[in-house]
Amino acid sequence: xxxxxxxxxxxxxxxxxxxxxxxxxxxxxxxxxxxxxxxxxxxxxxxxxxxxxxxxxxxxxxxxxxxxxxxxxxxxxxxxxxxxxxxxxxxxxxxxxxxxxxxxxxxxxxxxxxxxxxxxxxxxxxxxxxxxxxxxxxxxxxxxxxxxxxxxxxxxxxxxxxxxxxxxxxxxxxxxxxxxxxxxxxxxxxxxxxxxxxxxxxxxxxxxxxxxxxxxxxxxxxxxxxxxxxxxxxxxxxxxxxxxxxxxxxxxxxxxxxxxxxx
Numbered sequence: 001x002x003x004x005x006x007x008x009x010x011x012x013x014x015x016x017x018x019x020x021x022x023x024x025x026x027x028x029x030x031x032x033x034x035x036x037x038x039x040x041x042x043x044x045x046x047x048x049x050x051x052x053x054x055x056x057x058x059x060x061x062x063x064x065x066x067x068x069x070x071x072x073x074x075x076x077x078x079x080x081x082x083x084x085x086x087x088x089x090x091x092x093x094x095x096x097x098x099x100x101x102x103x104x105x106x107x108x109x110x111x112x113x114x115x116x117x118x119x120x121x122x123x124x125x126x127x128x129x130x131x132x133x134x135x136x137x138x139x140x141x142x143x144x145x146x147x148x149x150x151x152x153x154x155x156x157x158x159x160x161x162x163x164x165x166x167x168x169x170x171x172x173x174x175x176x177x178x179x180x181x182x183x184x185x186x187x188x189x190x191x192x193x194x195x196x197x198x199x200x201x202x203x204x205x206x207x208x209x210x211x212x213x214x215x216x217x218x219x220x221x222x223x224x225x226x227x228x229x230x231x232x233x234x235x236x237x238x239x240x241x242x243x244x245x246x247x248x249x250x251x252x253x254x255x256x257x258x259x260x261x262x263x
Contacts (some may be wrong), residue, residue, distance in 0.1 A: 003179035004117045007187035008070040014050040020233055021215075021222035025255050026052060027237065028214040028244055029112070032257065033142060036209065037062070037108060044106045044134060046095045046127075047113030051077040051088065058086050065106075067093035068113075096126040101134045109135050112144040119176045119188050124200075132204060135262050141206065142259045144214070148175055148191035150254040154220045159185055194250050197258050206260035212244045213253025220254065 017026045030053075041062045045054045048066035050073050058064040066077055066088055077090040093100060095114035109131045118124045131141050151171045155162045162185045170176065170183050175191045177184045192200075194211065201208065218225045218240070228236055243249050250256060 003188045005070045007179070008049075009072050013070075013073065014052075014076065016049070017052055019222065019226050020228065021218045021225040024218045024225070024237070024240060025215040028212065028240065029053070029142075029144075029257055030056060031241060032210060032212055032214075032259070033108075033110075033140075036140060036259075041107040042105070043108045043110065044098075044101070044131075045110045045112070046098070046131060047111060047117075048077065048090070049073055049113055051080065051090070053110055053112060054088050054090075055080070055084075055086055058088050064088050065101075066090045067095070067098070069094055096123050096130060098130040098134050103133050104136045105134050106139060107136055108140045108142070110142050112142070115143055116146040116190050117188055119178060119190050124190070128201075128204060132206070132262055137262055139262050140209065140259060141262060142257060143197070143201075145197050145256050145258070146189070146191050147213075147251070147253055147256050148172055148193050150217075150220065150252055151191055153217075153252070154254060155185060157220060157222075194247070194256055197256065201258060201260055204260075205263045207263060208258070209261050210245075210257075210259040211250065212257050213250040214244065214255045214257045216240055216244060216249050216253045218254075 017023050043057055043062050043064045045064060045066045048054050048068045051066055054064045054066040054077065068074055071092060074090045074092050077088060081088050091100065111131050114127050115124065118127055135141055148171050152168060167183045171191055177186065177189050179187045225236065
């Protein structure tokens, strides 16, 4: 996972939700999650980044613990907690090893970043198993993933030199790219699909609660979405909320969110 940590040390992750086209993922995730959280929950935010979700829920009275692989992110969260007085416990940790936490400790586990950087099947299974281990029976596990079918449309608008057969094969058939490879357009990454992520979760003792496309095609057509007026963006969000569970749109959404309850 050094490639992933090194990558995030170099970028401004805190700016991730700075544009309307990017905020849609954040708005939709919260729109879905807030409807099912108990009044005051204990939340573990795995792969918290700079804490966008951690601060959102801590500010609303939930007890939040944030972990991330990148030292810069944990330092950022800790400093922001000091500056704002928002109480979040932040720890450096790998999503595949949550051994610092007791079993059945949290009401909710967010896994919004790790899954799409775990290129090893064993690591993905370890991540899910660890998230479920620290989750209370009846608790909610929410996992974000990147849809493989959205990648080439996105590349067509961002970096056309990667529109070639070898990249298509890696994304669609292998679902994995590695930093340093000729066909790598990001860092170590894993791409899946809505049916594949549902099939994966069937291997665990969970019940499916919800499955949504958190940004639809907004990430792909970001310049057009960012150009909407406030009123137009409000209507776009209305459209998005009404259609984010539609299977055809879920199949093209850049980011997906699968939510399960631990049996």
